[in-house]
Amino acid sequence: MTSNALLSIRAEQTRPFYVMELLARAAARAASLGPAVSMVVGEPDFPPPAPVIRAAQAALSKGDIHYTHALGMPELRQAIAADYARRDGLTIDPERIAVTAGASGGLLLTMAAILNPGDEVLMPDPSYPCNRQFVNAMGGVVRTIAVDAMTEFQPTADQVRRHWGPKTKALLVASPANPTGTMLSPASAASLAQAVRQLGGVLVVDEIYQRVVFEGAPKSLVSLG
Known part of the structure; x- marks a missing residue:
C-alpha cells in the first residue's frame, strides 16, 4: 500500500469492504448468465411494506424533510x-x-461512547468484517475468539473469561450472526451477559436480523440488561 501523507494512519489501515466487490461480480454474472441466488449481502429479498412507501411519499410531498x-x-x-x-x-x-443510519451507525457511535485508545473489544471470528473497523476507528484493539460448529459459531461464557484481559472493555456479538446466521439461545445469552457483567465490561449486541428468522419470534437481548 502506498502511503499518503494527507491520510491518517487509521485511514490507511482500514481494510476494504470486499463484500461490495463480490456483489458487483455477482450482478455482472447474473447479467450474462441469468438470474442467480445471491447470498452476498444481508438484506431482505422483499420490498419495503406498502404503508412505509406511502408515508415516505407523503412526507416528500409535504416537504416534511427537515x-x-x-x-x-x-x-x-x-x-x-x-x-x-x-x-x-x-x-x-x-x-x-x-x-441511527443503520446498525453500523449505531455500532460506530457505541464504540465512540465506550472506548478509549488502547481499550480492547472481544468479538467472535468469523464475524461481520466492518465491526473491526468500528473498533479501530476509535483507537480500540480487536481481540478475536475463534468459534466453530462446536460452539454454534457463537462465543461461550468460558471463552470470554479466558480471553478477557486487563484492557478489555467490551464483548461484541450478533444474534442472528453475520455471516453464520446462528443465534444465541436464551441460556447462552444469559451466561454471556452474566460473565461480562462480572468482568466489569459492556455487552454490545447487534440484533439487526432479529426479525429475519425462519422459526419463532426471538426476544431482544435487551431484556438481559
Whole structure:
C-alpha cells in the first residue's frame, strides 16, 4: 500500500469492504448468465411494506424533510419503544433510544461512547468484517475468539473469561450472526451477559436480523440488561 501523507494512519489501515466487490461480480454474472441466488449481502429479498412507501411519499410531498432531533424524531423513538413493549414485553424510555443510519451507525457511535485508545473489544471470528473497523476507528484493539460448529459459531461464557484481559472493555456479538446466521439461545445469552457483567465490561449486541428468522419470534437481548 502506498502511503499518503494527507491520510491518517487509521485511514490507511482500514481494510476494504470486499463484500461490495463480490456483489458487483455477482450482478455482472447474473447479467450474462441469468438470474442467480445471491447470498452476498444481508438484506431482505422483499420490498419495503406498502404503508412505509406511502408515508415516505407523503412526507416528500409535504416537504416534511427537515432536520430532526439529533437522536431521531420523537414520534419514531416512541414507536420503537412501543414495539419493544409489544414484541418483547419491555418498558424502555424513548429518551434512551437513538435512531441511527443503520446498525453500523449505531455500532460506530457505541464504540465512540465506550472506548478509549488502547481499550480492547472481544468479538467472535468469523464475524461481520466492518465491526473491526468500528473498533479501530476509535483507537480500540480487536481481540478475536475463534468459534466453530462446536460452539454454534457463537462465543461461550468460558471463552470470554479466558480471553478477557486487563484492557478489555467490551464483548461484541450478533444474534442472528453475520455471516453464520446462528443465534444465541436464551441460556447462552444469559451466561454471556452474566460473565461480562462480572468482568466489569459492556455487552454490545447487534440484533439487526432479529426479525429475519425462519422459526419463532426471538426476544431482544435487551431484556438481559
